[in-house]
Amino acid sequence: MKRQDFLISLLAGGTAGVCVDLVLFPLDTIKTRLQSPQGFSKTGGFRGIYAGVPSTAVGSFPNAAAFFVTYEYVKSMLTFSSSSYLSPVTHMCAASLGEIVACLIRVPSEVIKQRAQVSPSCSTYQMLANTLHQEGIWGLYRGYKSTVLREIPFSLVQFPLWEFLKDLWSWKQGHVVDSWQAAVCGAFAGGFAAAVTTPLDVAKTRIMLAKKGSSTASGNVLFALHHVWKMQGISGLFSGIVPRITAISLGGFIFLGAYDKVRSLLTQLGTKDTR
Incomplete structure (x- = not known):
């Protein structure tokens, strides 16, 4: 990946992350x-719905930037990405590695944010x-495994679907999709991925919020899922869906x-600067 491409992915990804979060x-x-x-x-x-927002404000930019830098780098490194029928594999691999790297930043921010969200009387600090x-x-990384196990399946669905929808729309209209069209594709891909991975999100939340020393706090995703199923059934696994x-x-x-918009703008600026 060229230095210019690295900076574009860094700035575009970080800006997008701050906006959505x-x-x-x-x-x-x-x-x-x-x-x-x-x-x-x-x-x-519905009280104190901005509890924990400082944690998100601090973590959003580096988290999203780390994901997209890794995502674009891996896409550029995989030599079989030019084969159209293998492109979903490229996007899956790139998204999975991107999530593993991004979660190193995301999880501490997420732990503090979620604990503040359910205890609005306590400040983020x-x-x-x-x-x-x-x-x-290590308390800041409780739920790292469950977060990765949630994010990788999510990205395995979202990003190949996003790229496929963009390619399909581009083919239908005869030119590359505009930024608003990429956004619409992102909404459909994100919503579908969110629905199918909700049980993993519930398990991640329970692990992060569990009392220290409890069985759930150990981070065993299957145990957390089984416990929710036993206590609340299918409705518990899909709570908050x-x-x-x-x-x-x-968000998508x-x-x-x-x-997509920031990346295209920065690419245009970079092209002008090299003339």
């Missing part, structure tokens, strides 16, 4: 509270201090649309 934060709070074992009302209901005091630095689909559909529209 801050705009859709209230929906994310509602989804987290619906999935909390304490229940929606006891964790604040207090939640960070409490987590470090009680669990140390409506705000999740809504948030991620809107903003995130992938903003990424």
Whole structure:
């Protein structure tokens, strides 16, 4: 990957991440509270829906930037990407590796954010201090495995579908899709991926919110899923699905649309500068 391409992916990805995370934060709070074992009302209901937003504000840019830099780099390195029938494999591999790298930044931000969302009386700083005091630095990475196990299947669905829809739309109209069209494709791809991966999202939330020392806090995704199934059945596994689909559909529209737009603008600027 050239230095210019690296900077474009970094800036475009980071900008897109900040836009989507801050705009859709209230929906994310509602989804987290619906999935909390304490229940929606006891964790604040509709009150304090911006609890934990400083954690998101700090983590959004580097998290999204890390994902797209890795995603674009891996796409450029895979030699079989030129074969159209293998392009979904390229996108799956690139997205999976992108998620693994991005989660190194995302998970600490997510842990503090979600704990603040279900304890709106505590500030983000207090939640960070409490987590470090009680669990140390590893407490910030509780749920890393479950987050990766959620994000990889999500990306395996979302990104190949996004790229396929863009290619299909481009073929239908005879030219490359515009940024708003890429955003529409992102909304459809994100909403579908969100629906099928909701149980994994519930497991991740339960693990991050579990009391230290409990069986769920160990990070075993299958145990967390079984526990939810045993206690709440199928409705528990899909708790928060409506705000999740809504948030991620809107998020896909903003995130992938903003990424495509900023990337195209920066590419145009870079082309002018080299003339």
